Amino acid sequence: MFFSQNQLKWLEQIFFERFGIKFNFELTQETIVLKKEGSDKKLIFTNLDSAFYQFGKTQLGCYEWNAETEGLVGAIDPVLKAPSTKPLSTPIFSPVEQDIYVNYDVLGLVYWCLNRLEEVGRTDLDNHQRFPAIHSHAYHYNYLERPIVDEWLNILGQIIQQVWLEVELKQHTFNMKVSHDVDSPSPYAFKSWGEVLRIMIGHLVKRHDMKAFIETFWIKFATKEQLHEYDPHNTFDWLMQQSNANNLTSAFYFICGGTTDKDAEYTLAHPVIQKLMQHIHQNGHEIGLHPSYATYQAPELIQQEADNLRYACEQAGIDQTTFGGRMHYLRWEHPTTLQAWENAGMSYDSTLSYADRPGFRCGTCFEYPAFNPMTQQSLNIRIRPLIAMECTIIDPIYLGLNVTPQAENKFLELKDKCRRVSGCFTTLWHNSYFKKNEMLKGMYQRIIES
Ligand SMILES: [Zn+2]
Incomplete structure (x- = not known):
């Protein structure tokens, strides 16, 4: 019918x-x-x-x-x-x-x-x-x-x-996927000295924070070839350690283009980024694509940024055969964006969660083969629904539970539902979200504990 x-x-x-x-x-x-x-x-x-x-x-x-x-x-x-x-x-x-x-x-x-x-x-x-x-x-x-x-x-x-009494249904086991959109690997390293100076003056005059004043100067000054260990956004090693301890692979999605003020300050060619990508790869974790703010209705830009990523990986000696990722700001027009990912030869997309509320936007936590309902074509790309983004649950502009036991429970409830259907709990935590917040780090550790 x-x-x-x-x-x-x-x-x-x-x-x-x-x-x-x-x-x-x-x-x-x-x-x-x-x-x-x-x-x-x-x-x-x-x-x-x-x-x-x-x-x-x-x-x-x-x-x-x-x-x-x-x-x-x-x-x-x-x-x-x-x-x-x-x-x-x-x-x-x-x-x-x-x-x-x-x-x-x-x-x-x-x-x-x-x-x-x-x-x-x-x-x-x-x-x-x-x-x-x-x-x-x-x-x-x-x-x-x-x-x-x-x-x-x-x-x-x-x-x-x-x-069919005789059939044995396929058994699935609960699993977890953690990913990190690399919007900002450092708040200072990719800014001009002029901009950094303005931040430093703010630390001193508005916040009377001498420590932050000195630290900002020092991090900017000392970041030449790689991120500084005191950089508040440099949580990469810590995130990989948490994943290793729980037998997980972290996926880091990089912004590979873009022209708006909502896009990255870094470029893939920057030595710090090249080093970072190599470091992630050498530690057995995944590199992926994070198409920039203005690309969700522009298939040719997504193709261009996917090509940029592949080229940068080649230049850095990173041998990864397939690439997946997620749209910046979870911007998505269905099925335009999906078809663009397909055309760019990506293997999966993990955008589909709502920014304003966590949960099951696609009604499932299982990864599945995509289909374009407009053209009625089956696609090669797979959809990996995102279940919970950290800021969706925590930030005041969305659900707004803050860093509280209630927020932690919300993550754990969603994870438990994925477990009960033997599916996959996919969660997004930006490397830049933790800053130096130890409570938040503890919460993350408990959420991804198997
Ligand atoms: Zn982003």
């Missing part, structure tokens, strides 16, 4: 990655039928909801369904949220002979969430032209902090096992 063949193929891929089973998706007039090779049994999806295939502000309402009423187990809570244009027709799962009818459009939900259909063409954007959480369906119906796609696929996994 609403599916193209490419859509069905993409869904087959999603199911294969999740369950480890190759299903055939067949479209009939009003239903989608899932079949498994060598078996006559079927899962039949009825009640397909056309709102799941429409772009922009959605007509979907939101209902609730208790899995326990049908003898099933919710991964996070027995009650699942169910976006739908009409009240649910229950039971959702009804066995008929050897088949099971599914009376809620789980496939539509998966398609709609993962491909961000509600974001396409939106004009109700924030001051950085981003689609904000507060205008999303998930925020409105209070499920942004639930990995709704993973919860429903988990339920579907239980149903698959009822139909």
Whole structure:
């Protein structure tokens, strides 16, 4: 009814990655039928909801369904949220002979969430032209902090096992990904002496801070080939140590161009940056791309900056075969930016979280193969949803929990939800965020502890 063949193929891929089973998706007039090779049994999806295939502000309402009423187990809570244009027709799962009818459009939900259909063409954007959480369906119906796609696929996994008793579903293990956008490797090293002098005078006259006055001078003076150990933004070794201690790989995303005042002060060719990138690489951590502020609607600029990164790595003798990354300021226009990353030959993007609220913008914490809903093409690039950016939870302009136990709990709650669906907790901490705040460092250590 609403599916193209490419859509069905993409869904087959999603199911294969999740369950480890190759299903055939067949479209009939009003239903989608899932079949498994060598078996006559079927899962039949009825009640397909056309709102799941429409772009922009959605007509979907939101209902609730208790899995326990049908003898099933919710991964996070027995009650699942169910976006739908009409009240649910229950039971959702009804066995008929050897088949099971599914009376809620789980496939539509998966398609709609993962491909961000509600974001396409939106004009109700924030001051950085981003689609904000507060205008999303998930925020409105209070499920942004639930990995709704993973919860429903988990339920579907239980149903698959009822139909095909002999199958063994693919088992996933919880994991974590930490990444660091390198907006500013140093507050002084890349500024002119004139600018540094103004900062020093501020330390002295406004803040009466003699120590900061001297330190600023000394860091600027002594930073020639590499970052100074007392530089407040130089947390690179510390971040790598934390990752090593927890068997994680840190990904550092560098700004590789840009012309606005929101972009980096450094260039990739600077000896300090070359050294830093080499140092990260030699320690077994990852280098990635952080496209500059004005690139999110400009595929040719993203291509240019990706090329800049590859060239800089080559010059620095860094042998990394694939590159991923994240947009600066999480600026994203769907699917323009996604297609630009694809065209630039990037292997994954990890932008998709909202700046104003943490949680599951894509409804999932699993990485997944991207699909362009406008062109109906499957893409090579993978989407790695971001679940929690530090400033989203901590900063007053967003959720504003500050450096408090409440903020720490928010991170841990989200991490726990990822764990309960055996997914991936992806979190972003800027190298420049910690300054010398030991409380913040302790919080970070506890959050990424396995
Ligand atoms: Zn950034």
